[in-house]
Amino acid sequence: MGDALATESKHWVAEEFAEMDLGDARLNKRARVVVEAFAAKPTANIPIACDGSTDMTAAYRFLDNDAVTWEGIMAPHWERTVLRMNAHPVVLCLQDTTELDFNGQKVRGLGPLNYEARRGIYVHPSYAVTPQREPLGVCDAWMWAREERDANGVRGGQKERARWSEGYERVAEMAARVPSSRLVYVADREGDMLGLMQRAKALGTPADWLVRAKHNRCLPDGDKLWERTCAGEPLGQIVFTMPSRHGIKERKVRQELWAASIELHAGKPGAVTVTCVIAREIDAPKGTKPVEWRLLTNRAAPTLDDVIELIDWYRARWDIEMFFNVLKNGCKVESMQLGSIEGIERALALYMVVAWRIAHLMRLGRTCPKLDASLFFSPDEIHGAYLLTNTKQPVDRMPTLNEVLRLVARLGGFIGRKSDGEPGVETIWLGLQEVRVSAATIAALRER
Known part of the structure; x- marks a missing residue:
């Protein structure tokens, strides 16, 4: 960590965006000025965050500039994130999707959310953290608006499920750039797809994967996946503190653990050998739903310590929820008054870096x-x-x-x-x- 921390500077914006290359030195400078304003007043709207009407006009002009892409804005942060990843033997690449609701705003290019009448966009970042929960940065992202359904109720556009497999592919590509680190792709239930596991196998599994199981799959002998995993005695127990969330108070959780190596079969691509881990809470407080996690991974877990490590890695997935909380409630990105989805995407690219920085400060204040x-x-x-x-x-x-x-x-x-x-x-x-x-x-x- 010492080498990584040595690169930190009180002028973090200048350092994080030192390699900014938007094709024009003036655009590079403006990008840094805008992100400095966003970082200085993360809860303020854009007019208040900017230092006077001149800077406000320049900020809106920058965010409305079609010559600037949100990928170009984030590129230097992605590079800095890779440098930070290189300093750690294991890096967890957390994947998840959040929706941003701009309902009622006149923004060109928005699409429906979970209800057709609600308008907004979706954001799906890859958020790199260490097993000790130090946020290293956003290392990849998708942003899109859904297309409308046609007369037959069919929605066109990209297949949204593809982002999970593509997310693994991007992590696998990144693994070649961080040879000193082992990358672990971590996803919740939506990532439970045999296609993703088969794709990882076909690539030679350059990065590990760990997903929460959604499907209690049938096995060739007639058994079910979860029942087979829990057939024997538990390997042991784990005790940890579940932090407060969604109005639920912090509490101690005790779980019994099982693990089994199982072959999953699915069509022509062939079988995939996985480790299924089940962590089931015992002695839960009365009136509280017991915490139970069912996980799938490519990694072998023959010992209790191996299983506990996987559970700890999955628990780190909560950090991307915290990242979304900072982005939506801290930076208030859903309150942005911009005229097009492209402008929103450019602003989000800057705000994602600001949200990472705030989470990074909090974690280092605790661990260092x-x-x-x-x-x-x-x-x-x-x-x-x-x-x-x-x-x-x-x-x-x-x-x-x-x-x-x-x-x-x-x-x-x-x-x-x-x-x-x-x-x-x-x-x-x-x-x-x-x-x-x-x-x-x-x-x-x-x-x-």
Whole structure:
């Protein structure tokens, strides 16, 4: 991690987008200015985030420029993400889809969502994290709007299921660029497709895959997949803390674990050997639905430790949900007032990098609390955090990352009692906005 952290800078935007190449130096500069504005005020709309009407007009002109592609905007971040991946022996490439609802807005190119009357787009990123849950960045993405159904009720356009297999293919291609790391493609139930597993086998499985099982498949001898896996005694147990989510309080979970190597058969491409893992909660609190996960993977898991490792990797999938939370509720991307889906895609490319950065700060504040805060914040931002919280800044040393992050989070509503633990992404993104306004004020006063 030391080598990767050495590349961090308080001027992170300039560093993250150093290799920006949109075909025009002025566009490159404008892209950096826009993302700096988005990062400084992640909860603000575009007019408020921009520094005056001139910058606002320039930002809208940039986002409406057909010569700029969202892929071109994200390309330097993708490259930086690959560099960070190279520093870790195992990298989990989390895949999932979220919908962005722009219903009621006059945006050209939107499509139906889960109901035909709801209008918006879909975003499907590949989000790279370490097994220790350090976010490394977005390493791939799809964005699309569904086509309307025709008179016969048939929807044209691309087959959306293909994004899961194609997602694995992109991870497999990336594996050649990170030879020192083992990449693991991780997906929820929608990724449970034999076609994906067969494609991985045909490619020689350059990257591992781990998906949550959706189908209790029939086996050749008449058994069912899940029943066969649980036929014997459990290998052992795992205990972990399930974080609070969707209004459900944090609680301890104890699961019994089973694993079995099984051949799945499907047509001409042939059989695929998989490991099926089942983790079933025991002694769940009364009135609570027991937590049960059924996982499929190409990896062998002959021991309890191997199975626990797979469970831990799957639990890391929650980090992409956190990423979506920052993107939608922190950066408020569904409130963007842009005229076309292409403009929305360009803005989303920038906001995805901002959302990663906020999640990255939160995780490093927990796992590497004693890092020098100046690696991530400018002197004015650090000074502003201490001023706004009326806290005395140390004069004999540089504050640590955790110290400054907790001050930032206090400005976002974090109370900081012993029972509160470490701050989450929501209080950090709210506090960052206050700190950066304070830093801008300090700089303006200095210039005067």
